[in-house]
Amino acid sequence: MDEREPPLLDETALADTSAPPEDEIHIMDVESSLSPDERRQRLLGQVTMRVIDAHRLEADLAELVTITHEAGATWGQIGEAAGISAQVARRKWNPVARRQWNDYQRRYWHNIKEQSRKSEHN
DSSP: OOTTSOOSSOGGGSOOOSSOOTTOOOGGGSOTTSOHHHHHHHHHHHHHHHHHHHHHHHHHHHHHHHHHHHTTOOHHHHHHHHTSOHHHHHHHHOHHHHHHHHHHHHHHHHHHHHHHHHHHHO
């Protein structure tokens, strides 16, 4: 990072993440006095809620990255803030780059399958 650039994230903006939110459900909170079926159902409910939360957070993050990029941040800066490379950040959050990468992956695996089929017939 250039010494003249301000830091990407003001450390005072970081919330104290050492304590979980009060409404956070802990796996250990599922009473062991429940029947195995009831306990399993409650745990499965927690899995569902966590997946929903993860999708919501991912959508929020994607929107934040888009706004940040539109505000002039480079993919390198965004990647640094996210703890990933600029290339990975661009592939993950730039729709054009993501589509190009997915197309490349599809062509790559298609070619692998075709080569495998040809070698089976020879």
